[in-house]
Amino acid sequence: MPSGIITKGIGGFYYVSSEDGTYECKARGIFRKNEMTPLTGDRVVFSILDPVLKKGSLDQILDRSSLLDRPAVANVNQLITVIAAKTPEPDLMLLDKLLVNSEASGMRAVICINKIDLDVQDERRDIYNAYSCAGYRVLETSSMENIGLEELKAVLKGRISVFAGQSGVGKSTLLNMVMNTMVMKTGTLSGKIERGKHTTRHTELIEIEDGGYVVDTPGFSSFELAGIGRINLQRYYPEFSEHIHACRFSGCSHLNEPDCAVKQAVADGLISGGRYGRYVDLFAVFKLEEDMKYKK
Ligand SMILES: Nc1nc2c(ncn2[C@@H]2O[C@H](COP(=O)(O)OP(=O)(O)OP(=O)(O)O)[C@@H](O)[C@H]2O)c(=O)[nH]1
Ligand SMILES: [Mg+2]
Ligand SMILES: [Zn+2]
Structure with a gap:
């Protein structure tokens, strides 16, 4: 069966780019039952309903590598x-x-x-x-x-x-x-x-x-980071990783703890002070949000 990638979805139709051109496909009922909504970027298997008008039907959504x-x-x-x-x-x-x-x-x-x-x-x-x-x-x-x-x-x-x-x-x-x-x-x-x-x-x-x-995406002026949490935040700063093991405390959050290797690296100019400062600010925002949640 032919396969391809969904390039866009409009009004219940999915446009699937395949080796053989673009097919306009409808999703079969099974996806609704499985609560799988086909998305732009999905790799799919489809059946050809009309080879001339290039119409088809989506049969299967292949595993997603990211969402x-x-x-x-x-x-x-x-x-x-x-x-x-x-x-x-x-x-x-x-x-x-x-x-x-x-x-x-x-x-x-x-x-x-x-x-x-x-x-x-x-x-x-x-x-x-x-x-x-x-x-x-x-x-x-x-x-x-x-x-x-x-x-x-x-x-x-x-x-x-x-x-x-x-x-x-x-x-x-x-x-x-x-x-x-x-x-x-x-x-x-x-x-x-x-x-x-x-x-x-x-x-x-x-x-x-x-x-x-x-x-392409429309520009935005603000962006909410959801579901990360202050404890995990540091994991997403690649430049911290080679220093973290040298902090005195294993759960160091690199804020006020003594003998913090990340802060030392900032002082030594190995980590950008601006990046570190924004980490501290983001940490504080997350803390505030998490404290509010627990108070409820
Ligand atoms: N001087 C200069 N102007 C640029 C350059 N690239 C884009 N522009 C101008 O910047 C303005 C905005 O460009 P867009 O491509 O619409 O910006 P965008 O990021 O798509 O904006 P949104 O769609 O609102 O998110 C336009 O007036 C462009 O002509 C560049 O390399 N140099
Ligand atoms: Mg734009
Ligand atoms: Zn530290």
Whole structure:
């Protein structure tokens, strides 16, 4: 039986890209019984109902390797977190939350600093260094001046990647550059007006030339990290891991404990002070939320 991948779902129809083109499929009743809703990104087996009109019926959803919540996409294996070197000012707390979220869901994260054409004084260097030190791949791009786009393409090749980040950082413009066409609306139109009107945005996988898929998302200004908890938070800072074993206390949370190797590494410049400071802030937010929950 033919198989493929769901590139989008609209009004009960699922569009399945297969070797033999795209089929418009309906889901069979069994999925509703099993409470399995087919998602964009799902790899599926389907039957062909009409080979000419390319209509089919979904028979089976194959196991998902990952499940992203917002937007709901299955089998994503890479998050491209985009910030702008300038305009808008980088929201590094948002970036860190996105990174923690992707570590927690076992997804590779890559950071893309876009609009470097605006950063003539190289003000982005601190950000570049902090996140490279943390072990992340950091790309520097400019859609305007065509810088770094080949590198970005190489990173996207053969994977399912979701682009995420603040509104206006240039996610859709980057995707259009990578695709060589204007598939995405850019500028203020894409985010603000559409969202203000509550236009439904379908989450769509877009196939790229070299193989692989990309998903654009509307920018957001805030992001809630759910279900992580303050105790586990430190596990999602890759740059902490090589120091943690040297803390005096095994349950060290790297805040006020004596002989903390993480704090020492910050003092020695091995861990970015900014990243550590935002860890402390996030920890405090989680603590507050957890304390409130227990009081209820
Ligand atoms: N100077 C400069 N401007 C850019 C660059 N990339 C995008 N822009 C501009 O930044 C603005 C926002 O770009 P978009 O691609 O719509 O940003 P977005 O991240 O998709 O925004 P949302 O869809 O709202 O989340 C547009 O006016 C683009 O022309 C760049 O590399 N350099
Ligand atoms: Mg956009
Ligand atoms: Zn410690």
